[in-house]
Amino acid sequence: MLVFTLASVSLVFVIGIGLYYRSIPILNKLSWFDLLTKSAWKPMKGLFGFYPFIMGTLWVTAIAIIIALPLSIFTSLYLVEYAHAKIKRVLIPFVNLLSGIPPVIYGVWGVLFIVPLIQEHIAPHFIEFSTGYSVLAGGIVLAVMIFPLIVSIITEVLTTIPQDLKDASLSIGATKWETIKKVIIRKATPGIIAATVLAISRAFGETIAVLMVCGNNAVVPHSVFDTGYPLPALIANNYGEMMSIPLYDSALMFAALLLFIIILLFNIISRVILARLERNLTT
Amino acid sequence: MIKRKIEELFFKVLMILATIIVTGSFFLIVGTIFSKGVPYMNLDMITKIPGGGFYIGKEGGVLNAIIGSLYIAGGATILGLIISIPVAIYINMYIDGKKFKSNLIRLAFDVLFGIPSIVYGAFGFLIMVYFGIRASLLGGIIAVTLLVIPILVRTLDEVIRTVPGELRDAALSLGATRWEAAKVILRQIRPGIFTAILLSFGRGIGDVASVLFTAGFSDNIPTSLHEPAATLPLAIFFQLGSPVEEVQGRAYASALILTIVVLIITVLAELLIKKFSKHKI
Amino acid sequence: MTNTPHISVQDFNVYIENQHILKNININIPNKSVTSIIGPSGCGKTTLLKSFNRLLDNTANVKIDGKVLVDGENIYDPNVEVTHIRKKMGLLSQRPYPLPMSIYDNVAYGPRIHGIRNKSELDELVELQLKATGLWNEVKDRLNASATRLSIGQQQRLCLARGLAVEPEIILGDESTSALDPVSTHIIEDLFINLKQKYTIVLVTHILRQARRVSDYIIFVYMGKIIEFGPTEEVLLNPKEELTREYVKGFIS
Numbered sequence: 001m002l003v004f005t006l007a008s009v010s011l012v013f014v015i016g017i018g019l020y021y022r023s024i025p026i027l028n029k030l031s032w033f034d035l036l037t038k039s040a041w042k043p044m045k046g047l048f049g050f051y052p053f054i055m056g057t058l059w060v061t062a063i064a065i066i067i068a069l070p071l072s073i074f075t076s077l078y079l080v081e082y083a084h085a086k087i088k089r090v091l092i093p094f095v096n097l098l099s100g101i102p103p104v105i106y107g108v109w110g111v112l113f114i115v116p117l118i119q120e121h122i123a124p125h126f127i128e129f130s131t132g133y134s135v136l137a138g139g140i141v142l143a144v145m146i147f148p149l150i151v152s153i154i155t156e157v158l159t160t161i162p163q164d165l166k167d168a169s170l171s172i173g174a175t176k177w178e179t180i181k182k183v184i185i186r187k188a189t190p191g192i193i194a195a196t197v198l199a200i201s202r203a204f205g206e207t208i209a210v211l212m213v214c215g216n217n218a219v220v221p222h223s224v225f226d227t228g229y230p231l232p233a234l235i236a237n238n239y240g241e242m243m244s245i246p247l248y249d250s251a252l253m254f255a256a257l258l259l260f261i262i263i264l265l266f267n268i269i270s271r272v273i274l275a276r277l278e279r280n281l282t283t
Numbered sequence: 284m285i286k287r288k289i290e291e292l293f294f295k296v297l298m299i300l301a302t303i304i305v306t307g308s309f310f311l312i313v314g315t316i317f318s319k320g321v322p323y324m325n326l327d328m329i330t331k332i333p334g335g336g337f338y339i340g341k342e343g344g345v346l347n348a349i350i351g352s353l354y355i356a357g358g359a360t361i362l363g364l365i366i367s368i369p370v371a372i373y374i375n376m377y378i379d380g381k382k383f384k385s386n387l388i389r390l391a392f393d394v395l396f397g398i399p400s401i402v403y404g405a406f407g408f409l410i411m412v413y414f415g416i417r418a419s420l421l422g423g424i425i426a427v428t429l430l431v432i433p434i435l436v437r438t439l440d441e442v443i444r445t446v447p448g449e450l451r452d453a454a455l456s457l458g459a460t461r462w463e464a465a466k467v468i469l470r471q472i473r474p475g476i477f478t479a480i481l482l483s484f485g486r487g488i489g490d491v492a493s494v495l496f497t498a499g500f501s502d503n504i505p506t507s508l509h510e511p512a513a514t515l516p517l518a519i520f521f522q523l524g525s526p527v528e529e530v531q532g533r534a535y536a537s538a539l540i541l542t543i544v545v546l547i548i549t550v551l552a553e554l555l556i557k558k559f560s561k562h563k564i
Numbered sequence: 565m566t567n568t569p570h571i572s573v574q575d576f577n578v579y580i581e582n583q584h585i586l587k588n589i590n591i592n593i594p595n596k597s598v599t600s601i602i603g604p605s606g607c608g609k610t611t612l613l614k615s616f617n618r619l620l621d622n623t624a625n626v627k628i629d630g631k632v633l634v635d636g637e638n639i640y641d642p643n644v645e646v647t648h649i650r651k652k653m654g655l656l657s658q659r660p661y662p663l664p665m666s667i668y669d670n671v672a673y674g675p676r677i678h679g680i681r682n683k684s685e686l687d688e689l690v691e692l693q694l695k696a697t698g699l700w701n702e703v704k705d706r707l708n709a710s711a712t713r714l715s716i717g718q719q720q721r722l723c724l725a726r727g728l729a730v731e732p733e734i735i736l737g738d739e740s741t742s743a744l745d746p747v748s749t750h751i752i753e754d755l756f757i758n759l760k761q762k763y764t765i766v767l768v769t770h771i772l773r774q775a776r777r778v779s780d781y782i783i784f785v786y787m788g789k790i791i792e793f794g795p796t797e798e799v800l801l802n803p804k805e806e807l808t809r810e811y812v813k814g815f816i817s
Contacts, residue, residue, distance in 0.1 A: 001369040001377065008370055008432055009391040015398070015406045022409060074294075074301035082295065083302075085624050093553055094306045100549030101312060101542065102489025104516040108523065108538045109312045112319055144308045151305060167619050168661040168723065172674040172730055173651030177291040182673070186664045198397070205399020207492040208520060232401045232492065239408070239496040256405040260398065267397035271390055284645070 012264070019260055022253035029247060035254065041218040048251045050258070055220045056135065056228035060210055061203040063139025063224060064146060069196060071143075072150035077180055079151075080158040092155075099148035107212035110141040115213055123225050133215035135228035141209050146199040153198065157191030157277065158184065194273040201266035205259055207232035231255050313542060320539025323532035329540065333502050333533065338521065341529040345537045348518035350504045352541075354420055355494060355514055356487035359427035360480055363435045366428075367479070371439035372465045389440065396433035401492035403429045408496050421508040423498030430493050431483040438482055442475030443468060478555040485548040489541060491516040515541045570595040570734065570764040571616060576630030578611055580623060585611050587788040589630070593781075598756055598765040600775040600796075603785035604811070609768045612785065613736050616766065617653045618646055634734070651678065654727025656740040660719035662711035663726075667703050670711045670722055674730035693725040697755060717748025724755065735759060737767040741774065753778050772812060776800055784808045 026035070026048060038049030075095075079088055119132030161184060169179040185192075215227025216237060235252050327344045334342030374385050407426030416422050446468050469476070491514075499511025500521065515537050522534035569592035578586040586608050593599050601609045614620050615632060618639060631638045639649045651674075663670050671690045680686060690707070694700040699721050703714070711722055720740060727735065737756070741749040756765055756778045769775050775782055775796065782799040784792045784807075792799055792808045803809045 001373040004366050005370045005373045005388065008366060008395075008436070009388055011429070011432075012391055012394060015402065018406055018409050019402075071301045071304055074298040075305045078295075078298035078302045082298065091302065091306050093550075094309045096553055097546065097549050098305075098309045098312075100485055100545055100552075101309075102491075102516060102545055104489065104491045104519050105312065105316060105538055105542055105545075108319075108519060108534070109315050111523065113311065113315050144312070147305045147308065162661065163622070164657045164659065165661045165663070166622070167655065168657065168726075169663060169673070170622075171617055171619060171650050171653065171655035171736075172677065172727065173647045174673075174677050175287055175291045175647055177294050178287070178677055180294075182665075183663050201397055202399075205397075205401065207399065207401040208516070212520070212523075232399060235401055235405060236492055236495055239405075253405065253409075256402050260402050263397055263399060263402075264394060267394045268390070271393045275386070275390075284647075287647075 016257070016260060016264070019253055019257040023250055023257050026247050026250040026254050039220060043245050043248045043251065046247060048247065048254075050231070050255065052218045052220045053229055053231045053234050053255065054258075056214070057204060057230040057232075059135040059221050059224075059228050060138040060142060060214065060230050061200055063136060064142035064203045065196065065200060067139060067143035068146050068150060068199065072147055072195075073154060073192065075147075076151050076154035076158055077184075080155050081176060081180060081184070095148050095151050098144070099152070103145070103206060103209045104212075106141050106145055107209040110137055110209060110213035114140050118225070127223070127225055130225040131215070133213055133227055134225045135214060135221050136224040137213040138210040138228060138230070139224070141213055142203050142206055145206060145209060146202055149202055150195045150199050153195035153274070154188065154192060157188050157195075160278075161187050190273050190277050194270040194277070197266050197270035197273070201263040201270070204266075205232055205263055207236050211236055231259055235259075313546070316535075316538050316542045320535040320542075323536040324539060325536075328533070328536045332504065338525050338527075338530060341527060345513075345515065345518050345533055345540070347502055347504050348513040348515045348537060349540065351420070351423075351498070351501075351512035352488050352514040352516075354505065354512060355423045355427055355498060356484050358420075358424040359431050359487045360435075360483045362424065362428045363431040363483055364476075364480065367432055367435035367439055368469070368476070370436050371443055372468070374436075374440055375443045376461055376465055376468075389437075392433045392436045392440075396437060398433075399492070400430055400490050401495075404493040404495055404497060407493065411497060417509070418497060418499030418511055419509045420498065420505045420512040423494045423512060423514070424508075426493040426497040427487045427490065430490060431487050434486055435479050435483050438479035439472075439475065442472045442478070445475075446471050474555055474558065478552050481548050481552040481555070485545050485552065488514075488548075489516055489545050491520055568595060569593055570634070571766070572631075572633040572636075573615075574631040574633065576615065576632060577628070578608075578615060578620065579627040580611075581625045585788055586615070589790055591783060591790055591793060593764065593766060595764055596760060596762070597780040598760050598767065598778050599781040599783060600767045600769050600779035601783045601785055602769060602772065602775050602811075605770065607785045608788040609785050610738055613738055613766060613768045616734070616736060617650050617655060619650075619655070621646065651730050652732050653734040653736055654724070654730070654732045656720065656724055656727065656735065656737040658739045659743045660716060660723045662714070662719050662722055665711065666708045667711050667714070667722060668707040670726050671729050673726060678730060689729055693729045694722075696728060696759075697721040697725040698751065699725060715748075717744050717751065720744060720748065720752060721755070724752070728759075733764060735763050735765045737765065737769075739768055739770065741769075741771075749774075772800065784811065786811070 030048060035048060035050050036054065037051055039051045040047040040049045041052060079091060114137045115132035118134060118137055119130055123130035165183065166179055169183045210230050211233035214230060214233060216229045216233055217227040218229050221228045235255050238252060329344055329349060330346055331344040332347040334340045374388055404426055407422065407429060410425060411422045450471065494514050494517060498514060500513050500517055501511040505512040519534045519537045522530045525531055571593040573589050573591045576586060576589040589612065601612060603609050620626055620628065628640060632640060634652060663673060668690055671693055672686045675686060675689055691700060694703065699718060702718060711719065714722060741752050753774060759765060767779065779796050782796050783790055784799060786807050792803060792805045799808065800812050803812060
């Protein structure tokens with residue numbers, strides 16, 4: 001038992017070390033700084049600039065959070081503070097079902113629904129032409145994917161806020177909304193931050209759904225209708241062919257290492273916040 | 284007062300709209316998949332392997348992917364359980380009292396849970412290269428096992444924690460060893476183990492990024508662990524990009540099959556979880 | 565009972581989760597005096613208190629019928645403004661629940677909500693209410709500190725000041741001293757006695773000694789019914805009903 005426990009816990013380190021080990025060849029050739037800030041991606045010529053992929057990831061993630069966070073906060077507030085028990089019982093299972101849908105299905109939905117929607121109905125209002133395959137499409141699909149994650153954490157945090165505290169505000173004559181705005185949100189802020197951080201790390205790592213709708217051009221996006229090429233998509237798309245090109249394999253492992261480090265940090269931060277919050281509210 | 288009431292009303296409407304969008308997106312997704320998939324659905328789809336190559340052949344179905352998915356998700360879940368059950372028991376029975384230690388282990392699994400499947404895929408590939416395994420059923424099972432271990436441990440841990448401490452103490456006070464007491468608890472949480480299996484299977488069957496370069500892809504049903512295997516998500520992913528309409532149709536039908544399977548699994552798991560934590564929302 | 569009732573409860577029934585919690589309550593709460601509601605735990609004391617400012621509205625599966633008149637106005641009338649009702653009453657709960665903000669903002673919370681924006685007016689109000697609750701000298705140098713830094717006793721007085729700042733007519737106390745040490749309890753009790761010159765005060769308490777010390781009238785509730793109501797000394801020392809006698813027996817002997 002101890003062996004299994006240690007083995008699986010140490011998986012965190014083993015993965016990190018394994019990926020780092022395989023990244024060494026490219027790190028010997030190019031500095032971290034160059035890898036992260038150069039834009040040229042020409043594996044044939046030995047040029048590995050990750051900047052476009054990092055920017056692609058950031059664009060998609062930012063769009064997803066901007067869409068998902070307000071919607072999820074409002075949904076959680078409605079479910080916890082306003083919705084009748086019956087409505088809550090009906091709605092919450094659908095949020096959970098949403099979290100069970102596999103990424104590839106989100107991807108298919110993105111291709112069939114979101115991409116045409118952008119191409120035909122959204123983009124024409126702003127620019128001359130877009131295929132629809134864009135960081136916006138990736139952001140929207142990702143936003144829907146992280147709804148359940150954010151909603152479930154925030155509803156849990158909201159339900160742990162004592163009714164007496166809400167009553168204290170209501171009994172002064174505050175409306176429900178004023179109580180939410182001035183008391184509940186303030187009390188729930190650490191939980192909202194933790195949920196956001198967790199959602200960001202989830203969005204960073206999402207591969208297939210994003211890959212299917214983003215267009216995958218190794219160019220830094222400048223508008224939401226531009227194509228983008230997030231890091232996970234880079235790994236997924238090129239793994240098969242990497243063997244024949246020197247350093248390519250190492251470069252992709254470096255991409256995985258980068259993802260791993262960022263997500264590890266974000267996860268630890270949000271879990272620590274949540275654990276502390278739980279302790280504060282239960283004692 | 285009027286202003287305050289309008290403000291409240293405004294935000295209430297906003298909240299209801301947000302709720303409609305969030306829950307409605309579920310119906311939008313399922314609706315899209317059904318409307319596209321149903322026309323291509325037929326018996327051949329689930330009883331035949333693709334004829335003439337998965338990318339261009341117009342005949343046949345996706346039986347290869349269905350079987351491959353079952354093998355990989357099933358194999359990974361079994362392998363994962365063998366590892367996870369002892370871990371969950373260890374966290375709860377052998378180191379309780381030392382809160383810090385068990386919480387640190389829980390944190391590790393929370394973090395592992397957050398690691399994206401593409402990283403597990405890449406890491407699984409490293410293991411395969413190290414042991415000289417080619418892209419195969421076995422490779423896929425290894426990568427997906429890594430992916431589902433955190434899910435299994437977290438779910439089992441949560442379920443074991445709902446077992447009243449008295450039951451465990453009672454078993455121990457009767458002179459049972461810890462391992463015997465653990466068996467009592469395992470019997471107690473049997474439905475919980477089933478939930479964990481469902482969640483793990485659901486995740487395993489739906490994931491692409493972890494099997495993308497570990498399982499390979501094949502038009503045939505694998506007959507040994509060392510043969511490459513197709514999976515449903517991969518079949519969707521690859522066939523969707525085909526220029527041939529019938530092949531795209533196979534992708535839509537596969538998406539429909541996968542969605543139905545995963546929805547059934549999620550609903551079952553939900554029902555079981557509800558039985559366990561009535562106090563939670 | 566010499567003065568006109570401030571709160572008048574008429575044929576009032578409350579059901580929660582299909583259980584009949586309050587049964588046919590009829591009571592007139594006298595103006596500008598302290599009335600204590602006593603009774604064994606689970607008898608419906610707190611439910612009765614919370615029905616006075618409609619905090620029951622937030623309870624799941626609740627059904628209410630009957631009337632509660634405050635200043636002659638039925639607060640359960642569908643046309644009535646809930647926030648307006650609640651503004652008339654300050655609530656002091658079992659444990660202090662300071663809002664997650666500074667000491668100053670806690671007291672200024674109510675006035676701000678009800679539209680006072682003027683800084684000097686707010687300053688004046690905050691000082692006035694903190695003085696009324698005897699906190700001013702203890703906190704005047706750290707008004708911007710978080711309210712959660714105060715001791716529990718100070719927090720409870722802050723909550724009282726917060727309630728008073730919206731200039732209510734009625735103060736409701738739900739076992740407001742049960743989490744406090746004896747010294748803080750004494751301070752709060754004295755505050756109630758002083759405040760009754762300006763306010764009508766209704767307290768829920770399970771401490772009969774406290775009921776006797778601070779209240780003018782006592783309501784004895786048992787199993788969701790009002791068994792007896794009258795001046796403090798009469799109910800405690802010379803009860804008319806058998807049930808009341810049983811309950812206060814320990815107190816008399």
